[in-house]
Amino acid sequence: MAESSRPTTPPTRSDAPRRPGPPELSSAQKLMVFVLSMTLFGLANIVTEVIPEVRVGPVEVGVSYLAFVPVIMVALFNPLYAALGAPLGEVVFVDLLMGDFSGIGELEGYLQMFLGLYIAGCLVRDPRSPRQLFAAGAVVVIVDKMLSAVVDIAKVSVGVDDAEFVPGLPQSILLLEGIDFVVALLVSGILFGALPAMALAPRLYGKIEPLLGLAPRDPGHPMPLAQRGTAAFMLLALFLSFVSMIAAFTSEIFDNFGVWEPDFIEQYGDRFLWIGASAALIVLVALAVAVRFVLASRRARAAQGSHGPDAQNTGERR
């Protein structure tokens, strides 16, 4: 255990060229980043609970979360562990402790937030750059809300018989989702996400990492290109799945296609091909990402296996 819980040595010049990415974390450091991110976002969520909200109809003009806290975490620390921890903080501190746990719905929220944060964290190369922090803050909310819109629309289309034929239903759902998206992007994403992160992250940079025994993120050695590429791909895939979902949902509205018949290619023409192609692309990209991730984690595990006998117990799982 002593072997793996000792803080990794700071990136010495000799091993920098061998590993293009940031230094590998020990299992204790992964746990630290995870717990820190969880605790802080949990606390932020409790604070959010206290802040009053203005409701206009179903649209909440309020702070749905203080996004700057996890954005700073993923910008400064390893994005994977920080992004895994932050949404768990919300689940644990607010939902479980305050008795507001909603079962499967929590899983949905967790995954949305995790993906958003992870992508945002991989986009930040230098935590001192305001531009990258701004992008990160916006990306978190965009991904989160886009996914939640997809889930909501899926719920309607599964839950209601032939939802796209019910007059007025698809438009109203889309309208609601649209308003929600814009409000969340402005309030949670920019006002309480990007702007505070731009103010705080550069000040914390270089101060908070040594407290955990970590080296600050080095812009000269960014996340490996593969990882950043993966983030961009994921973003594209999410966007495409979003677009295809909307397209599939609204295709019935704009053109009166009538019933679903075997000769749909003639009826739906190019649009259907587009949806099919984007669906195939999404599956392909997801597969590639999954394989890549599995390979990477296997490699990491193998690398740790050479260090000590407790290689498979280092929290790589999950």
Place this chain on the structure above:
Amino acid sequence: MRKERDGISVEWVKLELLRTAYATRGGLLAARDPRFVIGWYLIFAVVPWFTHNITVLAALFTVCAAAVFLSRVGPLVLGLFVIGFVLESLYVLFAAWLFGGDMSTVLALVVLTLKLATISLASMAAFVSLDPEKLSDGLLSMHAPAMLSFGVSYGYRMLPVLMEEFHTVVDGHRLRSAPLAAKGFLGWRVVVRTATTLVQAFYPLMLNTAKRTRTTVEALETKGFTYAAEHPDGRRIRLAHLRADHRDVLLIAVTLLLVAASFALGHAYPLQAGVG
């Protein structure tokens, strides 16, 4: 005791939050084995999606509402749920009307609302009364990541400390800053000041929490925390206290019976919301 409650003070809000988090919980499902409670919830989370029959959905809804009543869910949580659902439905209804909906739109919305409300009620009945540590042990026994149960235990102990610290930091900020000269239109200056104080308070808090986290994690790792969490023996010892008895089985059996009865009822008196 000093005079208080002239208006809602921060202290009062803090106490109220802690009371919510640490109140003793009880009720029908709280005493049951958490694994069976999760199973109970999953039945009601999955079944509503398989039907569009309003009679079945209404019956399921009634069962869940009875379960919520028996679980003694607090009025606050219940009230928020009802208000949220009513507002949401009204707004969707209004928007649907705006885009030219008719009776079938209303029926379709009733179906959707019943489904979502049934699932929410089931989750309330199952999880509001259940002790968080018990719930996390139940999830752990279903091979949820060990981090989840660690998070619950950690959060349970750290919550008061963290809130206290946050309050101290915010108070320090307020002491050091001059009072606002004017509130501004609709008190916008107050809003801006509060928001900036909130954000700034996180700066020292992040540094302090980082230090504390390192201490905690290093202490944990010295005792082999990660190893114990993932080793089968550690898991076994941890979950040894979970015991299911015949009443848990009875719970599931009665639930399945009720679900079957709902479907039988729906078959006998179908009320379908369709376009046809």
